[in-house]
Amino acid sequence: MNIIKSLSLPLMLCGALMAPLTAMANSCPYFCSESIASDYDFAMTIDNMEESIREGINESVKIVKPVYDSRVRSYLRTYIELQPRYTEEMIGRAEIYFPLFEKYLEAYNMPTDLKYMAIVESGLRPLATSPVGAAGMWQFMRPTGRQFGLRITQYIDERRDPEKSTEAAVKYLKQLYERFGSWELAMAGYNAGPGRVNSAIRRSGTNDYWELQRYLPRETRSYVPGFIAANYLFNHYTKHKLVPKRPHSDLLNTSVVRIYEGMSFTDINSATGVKMSTLRILNPMYSRRYIPQSVIGYQLQLPTMAAAILMAHLGIKEEDLSKYTETLLPVITGADLAFKEQTVMRNYRVKSGDNLYRIAQANACSVNDLMRWNHLNSSNLRIHQRLNIQVTERVAVYPDITSRKMDPIATLPSLFEIGITLPEFKVTHPSTCYKPTRRLELPENAIVLKRRMSVADAIRLNSEDTTSDVTKASFKRAMPGYVVVLED
Template sequence: MKRRTVRKYFSLIFLLGLLVSPALETGATEPVYQREEVSQRLEELPCLIQPRHTSAVDGYIKGYVLRRKEKTEAMLGRMLTYFPLFEHFLRQHRLPEELKYLAIVESALNPTAVSSAGAAGLWQFMPETGRSYGLRINRYVDERLDPWRSTEAAMRHLAKQYDRFGSWELALAAYNSGAGRVHRAMRAARSRNFWRLMRYLPRETRNYVPAFIAATYLVHHFADHRLQPQLPPSDLQFPATVEVRGNLSLKEIAELLRLPYETMQLLNPAYKKGFIPQGSRPYTLTVPRRLLPALQHFLSTRRPDALPDYKAPAVFLLEEESSAPPYESVEYRWEEGDELLAFADALEVSPWHLRLWNGKGPSWAPQPGEKVRLLVPAEHPIVLAPRRQGLLVPAPLPTPPLQPLPLKNRSDSEGDFLFFFAEPGETTRILARKLGVDLDAFCRWNDLQPNQLLDAGRKVRVRAEALPRQAPFD
């Protein structure tokens, strides 16, 4: 009897071990979710609208922290790329900075997101709405996918809805489904309270405000759920945008900056054919910030009327190519008197860089003695220079200058060539006349036929000494 009892006892322990071990293992690796704790955090959440812990809010939060953990961590990393841009335009339009969380609801911070209804971009503009705010949408460009242009348009659209309704709950609902539907719901409910009139709105709009509350909660409390933002490559963490007049090839610019073309495409998703067309208004061009001086140097010399006597070559390349990463991670020990905002300003980054480099949310305040991770130029990974009342910051990242690279015609070694890009609808005859050069010579230099239709963005070359001294584009 004793042997049977002992055998049963150990069998029971073995079975319990099989049941408990996976649960312990799962609990150690999966995000934590306690509804009571979430409710308490929501009560204290700094939110643009009064948060409520409804079943819809709960469902969205669980989706972020439990069901779609990997996608959420990737999205949190993209905050580094886009939140500083959003905050710039929110301040410019004097709007609450919490509105930046709306892009999480709209697109999960994916600038190329397209809905089944045809809405596109970070802010999910429909074509007609985008055009009403001046966004260009054609076969060459879709500025709904341009983070800079679309964000500026979104701020104007949000400000318009708030001016109309005087309530951010109603303004957000109108952003999603249109002002007309919100007005009809107000009349049906005889109320301006969103929670009372929401049953008269479409299902997607009824869930829109709860989704915004959940997105706000996520940004403030992702660390409490053991989520770790997956940071994008360093060149995507420091975008810099300039305005250009068009007639530019993204591939050509990527080559001269020695930047992977995939990175150039990720930073400039609005250009469908990899080409910035000519336009009456400027377009935007975004590159990693470390390469901005080199880009500006190139842009200042690419037009023929900027080149003295057309003798300087038109192609520029970085002087040296290095396989070493441009940035390196270092630790800084936080000192008494350091302030997060001033520290970020001195580093010329946003506070979001400091927060996400350290896996922290908006309420994070480093304590004296705490080790803070920084991403600094690899050329000066440890050298820190005093700046602004004793604050220690990394030395700036030097940008290699662009050096002229003469390109010779293999069949005729005399003279340098200048390069131009064809615009939509141009033929060899039209472009030769526009440049003021002989048509036959132009066709010979480029192996083309007279009156041949050129693809938009095609690069053509013209011998420098053949161009008239008066710039053809003046």
């Protein structure tokens, strides 16, 4: 929400917007290894495509004036020419976060194009932190975050929670739009604060953003152009031969488990085999990688298969499932599960009083290992220096449950033990018996009913031939997590 005010525009674009570029490019925990490489043509520069870009902006940008000026051009040059690989990763992350943004924007009757503001704010990085302390994808400062109901404690920072921070940002934007009456001014108010926008209106004698912008802070004058550039980019990146990097499936197929007892990410990794980097991406709100004890419970997001493993590890009984999750999970047994060890590099920041011997002892390695991993010529360290430390993680080898052939009779009870998550699909007719074809084999007489329906209700509905009434209510858009039962 707040960006350094002393930066020039080109430096702001490459610095504040793209802050952790190098780290992200080196680690890339978001993306699957088989992502398609782009065939970027450096001859297709911004300067050579001016007319096409102008047409694309006029076509795509709806909620603000579709201006194409030097500031928009600078943003696009950074995205497309200077940092195309980073941009491909950012577009890939949209597959994770844009559906969430759209859900809340639609719920509050707001234009879904506002989702592109998160590109300007953070590049879709929940762990982003600005030099002035704004945090999360929507870059809330602490006071504003608390004003809109976000908890900020020593263990939890909900400014980094994708779901809660998105709802808070949508509420704030709605309030700003109702106050100023234009999306340009609402965006300026989001970035600089409503007080500065009011001051600019008074000094300029107009409420036209493009007329009063010279009275706004420097980075706020570039905020709406940044939004226009992001809007164009996400609608026309194929023109520039950019290929989004597809996120790993563990980040797309997830379930939420409610945790009541204190649990560290290390405990969760040991129980489920989910990589620490994946846990951090899915649960960025836990500042110390620890979920504190709570009588109301805290949400933990996991890959769906891992959520089922954790439930089994915690010994959750079937009758208690609704207390821990509303998601229907695959049935996991000990025979299904195996683990493998995987070597990864962790980052360690040197603190006051550290030396190589102490760091080696704490990480079960030798001084020679540390020097080899970090190409050190001497044992001298400096405070805040970053060291690579090789560690071994326990990674789950998930069973290929979704490819198993299911016996219609034997499967019915097990499906209701914990349930099974379906890929999204559409049903062509309310009363049609439908067989999903994507990744899950089911009997021909399988149908889908409302989630969390009891076995008794499912049997009654099937026997009383009232299925069509249920399907008319629930088949408008069948979502992952509906219960599969069998029709007689």
